[in-house]
Amino acid sequence: MKSRLYNFITFNFINSKNSGFLTVLYFIILTLFILGTLLKPGYVFLLDFVLAPTFHFNFNDYLNGQNLFASLPLNFVIYFLSIVTSVAITQKIILFFIFFFSGWAMWRVLPAKLGNLSRLIAGTFFVVNPFVYERFTA
Numbered sequence: 001m002k003s004r005l006y007n008f009i010t011f012n013f014i015n016s017k018n019s020g021f022l023t024v025l026y027f028i029i030l031t032l033f034i035l036g037t038l039l040k041p042g043y044v045f046l047l048d049f050v051l052a053p054t055f056h057f058n059f060n061d062y063l064n065g066q067n068l069f070a071s072l073p074l075n076f077v078i079y080f081l082s083i084v085t086s087v088a089i090t091q092k093i094i095l096f097f098i099f100f101f102s103g104w105a106m107w108r109v110l111p112a113k114l115g116n117l118s119r120l121i122a123g124t125f126f127v128v129n130p131f132v133y134e135r136f137t138a
Helices: 004-009 020-037 059-063 067-086 087-110 115-126 131-138
Strands: none
Touching: 020 087, 020 115, 067 087, 087 115
């Protein structure tokens, strides 16, 4: 029988009924740690994700072939969130969910037979990897 300390260190305690909650909590804390200073008031200027104070969305541009349809879902999200909040807060919400869902989805997609520790390490590395770091510091 394995000790409680071993189960805690190897994340076997997550096999209980609250496994989803603890995993979500872990990736929320990891995301807040990554985005720490980016969550301050104001805009975040990133290489591929720069937003203006007002966001104008024109569906006719997509129908005329002036924009790619690949950006349509993101533009819908930005447009509808910017109606409720400011564009700066919308940007921070989207950044939070990008990091959170990428780590959680990696944990969720991997088979349970790998064990929780390896799934958490894979999810953590999927969020914190050299490519993501380079895109945020460029």
